Amino acid sequence: MEEEEALPNMWFLSSDDDNDEGDKEEDRQSRRQRRSKCWEGCGRPVATCICPLLPPSPIPTSTHVVVLHHPQELRTNKIATLPALCRCLERCSLLCGRRLHPGASPLLDSLSAFPSPSSPVLFLFPTIGPSESAIDLKRWVSHTPYASRAEPVLIVFDATWRYAREMVAASLPYLERFALQVQIGDGCDAGIQGASTFESDVVLRKEPWKGCLSTIEAVARALRVLEPEERGPEIEERLLAVLRAMVAFQAVHLTPVKPRTKLKKKGKVVRE
Template sequence: MDSDPLPSVAAAAGDATADQTPPRRAVCHSGCGRPSSVCLCPYLPPSPLPTSTAVVILHHPHAVRRNPLSTLPLLARSLSNLRLIPGRRLLPSSAPLIARSPSSPVLLLFPSPDAADLASWCRSTPPAARANPTLLLLDGTWKQAKEMHAASLPFLSSFVVPVSLPVDCGVDGDSMFESELVVRKGPHKGCMSTMEAVARALRLLEPEGSGAEIEQAMVEVLQAMVAFQAKHVQHRPMKPRVKMRKKKDIKKEEGMNGMPDWCG
C-alpha cells in the first residue's frame, strides 16, 4: 500500500502549484475601484461635487458588470447629487426616483429626432423656469440605449423635455487616438461617453461660473482614464482578424481547384 507523501514533499508540491497560479492584479478597493496600475484616485475630486442639477442615470444591467470602460463608477465618485437606477426601462413605479415640479423640469438627454439642442433650450428658457432641473440619461451600448429609450417613452413622454447635445450623424465618430476624451469609438461624430455628456450638460445647466468648473473637473478625470487606456492598447500585441469568407466565394474556389491547369 502506498504511503502518504512526506510533509516536505506535499509542501513542495503545494508551493509549485501556487507558483503556477497567476497572481491577481491589485485593485484600488477604497477609491476608484480600478486596477492599482491605472488608479484614477489622484484625478478625482477630493469630495463629490455638489450640483443644483439632479443627475439620474438609468443604466443597463450589463453596463458596469460587462463593460470595464464604463464611466459610471467615476461619475458616482465625482458628483454628490447623482442617482443610478439599474434597469432596461423606466415605469410609473420609477416616479418617486425622479423629482418633478413646475419650476424643476426633467430633461431627457438623448439624441432623438424631436430633441431640442440643450444650449438653445437654456437660452430660451428663463432661469426661474429651469431652476434645480433633473437631468435624465440612459447608459448602455448605443443599441441598448435606443431600446431603453423606446421602452421608457410611454412613461416619460408625458413630462420630460427631450434635449440633446450636437451629434453629426453624417460623420463617423472619433477613436481614442483621435480624441483625448473618447473611451471607445462612437457611431457618429459627437457621440460621447456618459461622463462627458454629463459634464457638457452641467456646464450649461449649472449657475454661471460653477458649471465650467464642474465640467473641467470631470473632463480631467476622463482624460486620465483615456490616456491610461490608449497607452495600454498601444503596447498590446494585436492579433490579425480572420477574414470571414462568403459561401459563394468558397464554392467558387472549390470549383477552380477542380479545373485542369490550362483553365488559368
C-alpha cells in the first residue's frame, strides 16, 4: 500500500520535470530564432530583415566599386552596411584584408600595369590631418572630361575609422602608383563631433568626427557624382533608402543618453 500511495507523488514530480524541459526547449528555440540570420539575403537578423527594401535585382552602374573590408568588421560589427551594399550593386567587388598590394586584386593589378583611358582609379578616404590631401570628388568630375571617366573604379575601405586609417596608410605604397585620393565635400573635421542615430536618419552609430560616413552612405554620395546625371541621384536615393531602413530598425532599440562632461588634462579647459 505504501508503494501504491507513493505512485501519484512520483508521477506528479515527473510531470513537473517534463513541463520544465518543455519551457526550456521553447526558450532555446526562441533564442535560436532571434539569433538566426537572413544568410541568403541582407545578412541581418531575421527580425530586422530588410530584403523587401533591397532592389529586386542589383543596380547596374558604370562605376566599379571595390571594397576592402577589415577581417574583423563583419564578425564584430552587427550593424555593418557592407552586406546590404553588395546586394544592391551589380559591379561591386569585395576584398578581405588589411591592405591593398600587388596580387590582392586582378582588376587593380591590371589597371596599375595598363592604365585605361576611360577607367581612372579613385580611392575614397577623407582628409583628416593637415598632412593628408584628397580632392573633392565633385570638383574632380567637373574638371575631367566624361570620356576620361566613363567607367571609373572606386575603392572604399570598410572598417572602424581607426582601422580604416591604418588600412589606407598601409595601402598607399601600392595605390600611389596609379590611384587618386578623393573625398566627399570638405572631408572630415576632427574638431567637431560626428552625428548620432538620434540626429540623422542615415547614421547607424555615433561617428567620431563631422563628415564621417558609413560605407553605404559614402558609396551612395560618390555614385551620385560619378554616375551620369540622369542616373546618379536615383542610385543614391535607392541606396540611402536601404540605409534609412537599417537606421530605423536600430533606433527602435536605442535609448538617448545624456552627454557626459569631458575632462581635459590638468590645466586645460573643461568642455561639455
